[in-house]
Amino acid sequence: MKLYSFFRSGTSHRLRIALNLKGLAPDYIPVDLRVDEQAQAPFKAVNPQGLVPALTLEDGQTLIQSPAIIEWLEERYPAPALLPKDPEARAKVRALAAIVGCDVHPINNRRILQYLGKRLGADEAALNAWCATWITAGFDAIEALLAKDRDRGDFCFGHSPTIADVYLIPQVESARRFKVDMAHWPLISSVDTACSQLPAFAKAAPLEQSDA
Known part of the structure; x- marks a missing residue:
């Protein structure tokens, strides 16, 4: 997996935490928001919305939007659980x-x-x-x-x-x-x-x- 992230991005930060809690360590690909790298063509090809984070899976699919990715992580890697059962x-x-x-x-x-x-x-x-x-x-x-x-x-x-x-x-x-x-x-x-x-x-x- 490849994680497109910016160190100071709150959404990237939350996804990094979730990945760590699940014991996953994707390749880290920095996207520098300080120079608007997220708005340039190479990253827009990854995420047309031009926002971090994005997570590219081993099969080439790319997931965007941290809430959706975190919910996917919970479904795909259920242990340890980040949601209670009730x-x-x-x-x-x-x-x-x-x-x-x-x-x-x-x-x-x-x-x-x-x-x-x-x-x-x-x-x-x-x-x-x-x-x-x-x-x-x-x-x-x-x-x-x-x-x-x-x-x-x-x-x-x-x-x-x-x-x-x-x-x-x-x-x-x-x-x-x-x-x-x-x-x-x-x-x-x-x-x-x-x-x-x-x-x-x-x-x-x-x-x-x-x-x-």
Whole structure:
């Protein structure tokens, strides 16, 4: 397999975590978003949407969109499971992941920030404030949900990582990059600490990648 990734991309980060948790180590192919390599013809031939990550399988098929790839990983490589067995529990885990994947990350990603900066004249302080607004809204909700779960262990759900952690940890990394004070969310911070002690998360960190 070949993983097309950018070290600082949150979606790439979450997929790297999921691949590591499944014990998979595809060939790493960096795509440098800093020079818009994702918009150039060679990568557009891999993913016409021009976004990372993309995962090319051994048979030549290419999968795109991190939620779809992570769900594929769960179906194709079911152990260790990243979703609980109980349908209601699975829905709760998917909801935690979706707070990040649907409501926070999409409006804080590089394309949005470039538009705000280049087209609307937002400076760095304004961009950081924009990101902090939506990170805060999402993290407030996640923190409240974690507090309500009295059976939770060290992770977002249960006693082992799920896709909720896979999505959350890259967003924590992004929060720090945009100067958001994580002290507001002690439960999220404790999950981040627990995950950081696992090799699958540590090896996926942005600064551990070859293109960092």
